Amino acid sequence: MKQGAPHTVDNEQTSDSPLRGLSVPVSGTADANQAASTVFDIKDLSVFYGDFRAVRDVTLTIRRLEVTAFIGPSGCGKTTVLRCLNRMNDFIESARVEGSVLYHDVDLYDPAVNATEVRRRIGMVFQKPNPFPKSIYDNVAYGPRLLGKRSKSELDGIVEESLRGAALWAEVKDRLKQSGTGLSGGQQQRLCIARAIAVEPEVILMDEPCSALDPIATARIEDLMTEIKQKYTIVIVTHNMQQAARVSDRTAFFTTEINLQGDRRTGRLVEFDETRKIFSMPSDERTEAYVTGRFG
Template sequence: MSDAHAPLVEASATRTVPDAPLNPVIEAVDLNIYYGSFHAVYDVNLAYGKNEITAMIGPSGCGKSTVLRCLNRMNDLVASARVEGTVTYHGINIYDPKVDPIEVRRHIGMVFQKPNPFPKSIYDNVAYGPKVTGMKLESSLDEHVEWCLRKAALWDEVKDKLKESAFSLSGGQQQRLCIARAIATKPDVILMDEPCSALDPIATAAVEDLMVELRNDYTIIIVTHNMQQAARVSDRTAFFTARPDETTGNRTGLLVEFDKTTTIFSNPSDQRTEDYISGRFG
């Protein structure tokens, strides 16, 4: 986005990615998602590799955000949502009745489309998670907040105004604060739902750099509308599309192709993927 002439597969090209995710942290098996009687997502099978960035791309309404929200049970907040199939996290089915969704979200953090810092100080935003989860920190809370802000590449910009409102920051800074807030509960997976769609190109570049940096410690799953972003940062890409139902006309999302990002963008095996990435539709 920031540089339209950059080669599409740049970050991925410098990294060797195994053909299939070696240690999948999260696996979705035969995942079907419904809102009431509406079948939103059809039969998704996906494995998200450890310390990899997996991008989910596709046209609007293809169900990629819905799938993302299923991975930490955020869909539970929608009363009519229903999930069939399994999502395993380190081998545990997170939809097992014995699993507490609150505990799931403490392991699988989330960053949203629109920066949504709490109307509190910068410090309190980062300290919120450790406080409510009652985490036992190895260091003091002050040190932990500093560590998170340094991880999110925000420390130098905010260290002198930690007590100021988070709303005094720019949009890009707010989004990096939300990332700092998400890593403060020490998750090992971070879900990002179009994290740059409300940001300008410079702020986008900063967040993308951060994602690549964070890959060393976290497993990152990102939904994006921006194909170049997927190509720049991700190791693997899942392409979704929407198929209209013949009788009702409702559009059900489905997974078309899942492969290494280099393969998806240079040599896709499905015609629909090729049409989408070459800009012929979507």
């Protein structure tokens, strides 16, 4: 899409879009060189809601088969940037972006790109578990059915594989016809992860996936992230710095700054580096102040 133009769901295009024909590496088959390849190349990204610039001048790259964490205080734009990666901000009428978000060198905001296909390739797990009011089986089978998969044997295989991938199969295999909303909070979040991977994405975005969970469920989700990054690129927003340190390979620290009028705060990226460097040898004093608990 043109720089600075509004991006909405009306811009979804037909199946001849560049993204539809894009050839990307198959999950889980990369060699060491491929594993370090760039999935997203974000340059000079600014996000506006109407006339308000919520985030400005974000430049970073996200590598394949790594966990990248976005950290920072509330209101610094972490979730706004995350939602740009699969065009979820399209659903906010006043939202528009400037700059570029390249996915395997394809501009996600090019008018020819099919936004629905973007969201199939780049799945999302939200802060609060949100299973559909359907059975466990139908929650996982929902996406594949939308993509035209109708065979019971095929769907059975997808459901089992996805639930195994989300480390949930052993807990629910004997009650697949029961409602997904009857599961515990941690199980519901893993069901949402299974639902996301059922459509075979390359990337999974996670917006504070553990904030509503107890410590035991949180530890299980963290373990799961470590397991599934062998197949999927993961980007996580978290307020929990210890969590970022435990699960991520690279970390982006965002903060806010007061605008010239002094009445609004705009988010901006301060530092982006390997997680161990962010937490042990940050380059910016603002990062050091945040990770050592002096503000935030």
